[in-house]
Amino acid sequence: MNATSSEVLYRAEGVSKRFPGALVLDGVDFILRRGEVHALLGENGAGKSTLIKCLTGAYRRDGGTLLLDGESIDPRGTQEAQGLGIGTVYQEINLLPNLSVADNLFLGRQPRRFGLVSTAAMRRAARGILAGYGLDIDVAADLGSFSVAIQQLIAIARAVNLSGKVLILDEPTASLDAQEVGTLFAVVRDLRARGLGIVFITHFLDQVFEIADRITVLRNGRLVGSKPTAEMSRVELVTMMLGRALEQETHSRAPQPEISGAAVAEFKGFGKAGKIAPFDLTVRAGEVIGVAGLLGSGRTETAEVLFGVERADSGEARVGAKAVSLTSPRAAVAQGFGFCPEDRKTSGIIADLSLRENIALALQARRGWSRPLSRREQNALADRYIQALDIRTSDREKPVGLLSGGNQQKAILARWLALNPSFLILDEPTRGIDVGAHAEIIRLIEGLCAAGMSLLVISSELEELVVYSTRILVLRDRAHVAELTGSDLTPDQIVHAIAADGSGQAGA
Amino acid sequence: EMTIGFSQIGSESGWRAAETTLTKLQAEERGINLKFADAQQKQENQIKAVRSFIAQGVDAILLAPVVATGWDAVLEEAKDAEIPVVLLDRTVDARDDLYMTAVTSDLVHEGRVAGQWLTDSVAGKDCNVVELQGTTGSSPAIDRKNGFEQAIADHANLKIIRSQTGDFTRAKGKEVMESFIKAENGGRNICALYAHNDDMAVGAIQAIKEAGLKPGQDILVVSIDAVPDIFQAMAAGEANATVELTPNMAGPAFDVLEAFFKDGILPPKWIQTESKLFTQNDDPLKIYEEKKNLGY
């Protein structure tokens, strides 16, 4: 490496990590300089999160040396790393939902008076810290009562507050929308100016080019290269990550014809008090309905009511011509619905079951317990989707909880595709998925529609949404407020519809 | 009308159920208002019960203590409140001015009676005895073991070769006897069984039969309590002797309380119930018929 040692802050040399059956990191070198934002990139399963965990002592590495400020360190756990001035936000939000926000921020370093925690002082400090992120929330409330996005911001705030020298962020922006990302970047720039080294992992390449000074790319647990951002083009970067050129990565929108076929499902005045205001929705064969809105606008609730997770208390649903009652996910599945939930950790994966079982599960549940899929059928199913979605795993019997975040997401998608539903609801399906797979999934969605499946896709990425949607529902304040079609399907129009207050929104 | 609180240990055996039944029956006959508290085998619950009786202001308290120790404080409170306490079926380890009297059998004596019967019936022949103990640590188990050992101490021909707990239950009695038989050459080394209660003996008798031996002949069976089922076994020649522990402890207790409240007569400190020995010669079937409806 060509770094002059004076500016090097944190240096890792030859880091290796082996899990049973797989060498996940193979002699990776990594150099972080003072006052730089360093993007760590790579495909799903490349080993980014593992490298971070080795750098912070959350995993014991099998080999390699770590030097902080030129001195050899060997953190034996996160606590020790924190003591050395390294703050980290891990990929799955690692905060405790059962503690208050303030406790989460100050766990282990609560201000004390006479040996007892001074709750008032702690809350005051917590409010002060969160104000810097534009958050004005009740810091005494349980963390779990806040949405994923707010939790993410709190995790970031905690890590920033802890980090004297190094801040590591593993996919911090996956569940944030544009505004929060802006806030985060302002904080990051400020820290950079103060001389911290910041490691930033993401699959959003736009964000990389916006903020990173330097890029390091991993592939299959090996270092591919490390370069200043200024010397790297987008195409070059993608090629480095995937090891091949990607034919079509940019979001170019082919005009989607409006679909006016037969209604697959119809919802009239469907809603649930306190969750989502009653709405009408007609789903036609082969169409993709996009759903847009700010955090907390009721997108997830819409999906949950449609799938029977939350029982609707008003309105009626029709599938084909007959009225149905969607009282449970099971009932919805019986009607040919599928639902890929937003929070993969708590609602998606069955961590201890193998990849094969996770993929076969929904199909098995629909067939009923008495008609088991044979092992051979399960294997075939799993192999098919491991290949189709490019799930990176050592084998199909690996517990799905041991897969990398993006690959877990793909596994859940595979579970629902295996069911071949007529109406599939996807809540943030591309969260944490790498560029290559992202393109694959978009192509997959298009292919599914061509084959007659209807989709409802919730996504915070408006560019992505307009690529495949035939129309877009816009939500605000837990109500459906607008529907965009045809030439209105542009990110700008969506933003406009979201921002419009009450009257005069675009489309109808 | 007299109100009497009765703190019972629990209902861990048929014998105890019979004691409870008889107590209630006696109270009913005499027009006593009985407050019954079941302690689920826990001393702390019994103490709570006695304290609650005091708080309620009952006229007298019957206490069947689960263990001998630990009653001083609560008995002191009863004394302060001038409520007489009568102990049932076991005594306590406390100053004797803290209770009015104890209606009990002598547990050590019971063991001695059983041992005596055995020494008499083997009459000098060598005899290996196996012992089924009660629940480890319980006072009947300790005392009945001691009494039996005292009785055979001077008889070198009698030897306890195995002794294990059968928890006072039939199931454990059977299981433990099975292993005794296996461990002692298919039971051929065993000449007699001494069980701390009849229930274990009944279980053990089945084990002996299933091993192809004849209980009552190949292996002598002596136990304590005199519950109805052992008389059936005796009638069938499968058990040899039992020592009675009468479940009617409440009768004498009520007698002394009535005498005390009517005429102020203070009873002796210990009213010992008889530990009567029953053998196959005592017309077991008749006794069975007498006993079978007493709530055992």
Next chain:
Amino acid sequence: MIAAAQAALRRFVPQLIALATILALNALVFPGFFDIEFQNGRLYGSVVDVLNRGAPVALLAIGMTLVIATKGIDLSVGAVMAIAGAVVAATVAGGASLATALLFAAAAGIACGLWNGFLVAVLGMQPIVATLILMVAGRGIAQLITEGAILTFNHQGLIFIGSGAFAGLPMPVLIWLALGAAVTLAVRRSALGMLIEATGINRRASTLCGINSLVLLLAVYAVSGFCAAVAGVIIAADIKGADANNAGLWLELDAILAVVIGGTSLLGGRFSIVASLLGAMIIQSINTGILLSGFPPEFNLIIKAAIIVVILVMQSPAVQTLYDFLRSPSEVPTETPRQLPGEAEAPESLGRPQ
């Protein structure tokens, strides 16, 4: 196919080693331990006793395994045994036919199980407390039926179930073997096993998959109740009487222990009924060994605790890791061992090997 069989066998290696060790120890304290004779039309010996006396715990362990796999626990099984025993005794004593009595007992067990399942699955109570309620009240119900006494009976058919023999083996042994095999086949040949495991690991995600976790939980507790009822009938039949006060007392702990020795995690998920049955036999071997050894009863608990601790320590994930580590020196990293016990990192809900 062969690979799968090998993998399945590997799953039982720790239990088999433990069982073999205990049996060897037993033979040490009692040389005649492995002697088996044929006598009165049945096999007769200490090993047969282990199989026979282990029947109640083995039966309980079958249902308990399923309950624990769903992240639950069933403390009420001992009380349910007492209820079933009381019911069967009361019915035959009342002159009913054996079939009717057995039917009643089974129905009582299943009803108890459904009650537990209702509290857990529908009312959302925590399994320990939900089943604690029946653990306390159930014995009361059983005593209510027997009125605190030992309810004896003389129905030869019923007695045969407890102490008869068929093809040389005691009936209880045949019953737990048959029920174990039946339940194992039922969950493994159908999709039930997978659905139970999924529900135990992540109930919310499983429900979202369309699994009817409510019915599944009800069914699992009902099976546990049924197994407890069978165990209750057996021990009542064995002593020709229903001892509501003592039947199954504290057996729930032994059953849970058997399941854990069998390697099923108390956090739910992967389970193996066969391994739990091995666990039950390990516990009974310890018990029988203690009885045969002739040690004074004061030492029973200490011996049992010590042996169990040793077995569990040998099976603990940390020691397994260490063992694997020692066995495969080729994979040892160049540096000093770093995967310290307790620092082995696994994502939440993955705290289990295998």
Next chain:
Amino acid sequence: MKARFLPLAATLLIFLIAYAACYLQYPNMLSTRVVGNLLTDNAFLGIAAVGMTFVIISGGIDLSIGSVIAFTGVFLAVVLDSTAIHPLAAFVLVLAITTTFGGVMGAIIHYLEMPAFIVTLAGMFLARGMAYVLSVESVPIHHDFYGLLQGLYYRMPGGGRLTLIGGLMVAVFLAGILLAHRTRFGSYVFALGGGVPTARLMGVPVARTTIAIYALSGFLAGLAGIVFSLYTSAGYSLAAVGVELDAIAAVVIGGTLLTGGAGFVAGTLIGILIMGLIQTYIIFDGTLSSWWTKIVIGLLLFSFILLQKALVWASESDRAVLRRRLLRSKALR
């Protein structure tokens, strides 16, 4: 009202209502005697339950406490009987033993990654086994110092006694409340209950905390044992069987989740009082047979838990609507 205090409030409310109902039927239930008894009789259970609360909040369980109480009592009795050691020195000694015992269980749970249920079950066998080995017979304690301690009580008007051990239980609860809710250690305990891997990633010293939690439980079980020996002036190896289940029930009734991560030490006190109330009521009633006693205890336990759930549900559904509104407006700024 903060969401998290709902179960606590519900429990308190239920207790007050139940007490009022008992009072209406038996006016004596409100006498100072009954109130004093409620504290004294449940002192050992309450102290042990404080330790259990910490263990359960951390996501574990401790089945050994009943046996440890028995062991402590037998140990004290045997030591005081056969040596000239002063009881205070014996107290220190036995507390050191039980604390170490708990700590070792904690270490096994942590380092060998074994489930707490099983480790403490083995601990339960072991502690009772040790008690048997020390003495199978119950051993009385006759020591002037014991007499002195037992004589320390405040006599309330109406004859009720506020005893030393009852006061000690209240003190332990106060200390427990501070420890759980106002110290870093307390927040670590909650953190472990929220998820050990997450807690570890957040820098919680998992090993130290786990060991400390079980050591604390061992210490309090030892203290409960001392209290029990004061209560009965004896040591008995069969004492306190099943106390762990009573403690668990009290903790759960007090609004602590068995899954860990949420709970209150104060709630446990109410749980203890509710259980004591149930028993007192049954004794006052005095007509229940042994079996009906069991059935009624079960039923009352069931209705308390059900009532609590219902109260929490009822207020939660209102609250959810409220919270959502709040959340939305704030998240959107």
